[in-house]
Amino acid sequence: MTNEEKIAKLMKLTGYKECTCRAWVEFEGKCAYCGEDLISTAFRYFSSPTDHILPKAHYPDFEWDVHNSVPSCTLCNSVKNNLDFLMEGENAEEMLHIKKKELINRAKAKLEPKIKDRLRFWKGVRDIILDC
Numbered sequence: 271m272t273n274e275e276k277i278a279k280l281m282k283l284t285g286y287k288e289c290t291c292r293a294w295v296e297f298e299g300k301c302a303y304c305g306e307d308l309i310s311t312a313f314r315y316f317s318s319p320t321d322h323i324l325p326k327a328h329y330p331d332f333e334w335d336v337h338n339s340v341p342s343c344t345l346c347n348s349v350k351n352n353l354d355f356l357m358e359g360e361n362a363e364e365m366l367h368i369k370k371k372e373l374i375n376r377a378k379a380k381l382e383p384k385i386k387d388r389l390r391f392w393k394g395v396r397d398i399i400l401d402c
């Protein structure tokens with residue numbers, strides 16, 4: 271099945287917009303920021319949002335832009351929140367359409383230390399509860 275066929279089938283099955291279905295197919299169901307497999311279990315799938323690379327709070331015109339959506343795990347999505355990875359003077363549309371990968375890489379670099387902090391926090395909680 272081609273990606274276009276997958277997108278069409280997903281749109282029919284889920285009723286989601288093309289940008290959402292395209293993002294999930296393009297990233298093969300993995301978080302665009304950390305690579306976590308988001309379709310391996312129902313829990314992961316249903317708790318994973320579709321993120322807007324350029325936050326809709328700052329770029330409402332790009333909320334449904336087909337290039338602005340990526341699958342994201344809950345952890346990356348909560349850490350990223352409304353962070354903006356465009357630099358002064360960059361054109362939002364050009365960056366999304368031509369340099370989407372660069373925007374994602376900027377996000378990854380910024381999110382990584384924050385995600386490591388969250389993982390240390392989680393391990394601390396888990397170790398206390400499990401008495402490790």
Ligand SMILES: [Zn+2]
Nearest residue numbers: 301304343346
């Ligand atoms: Zn992630």
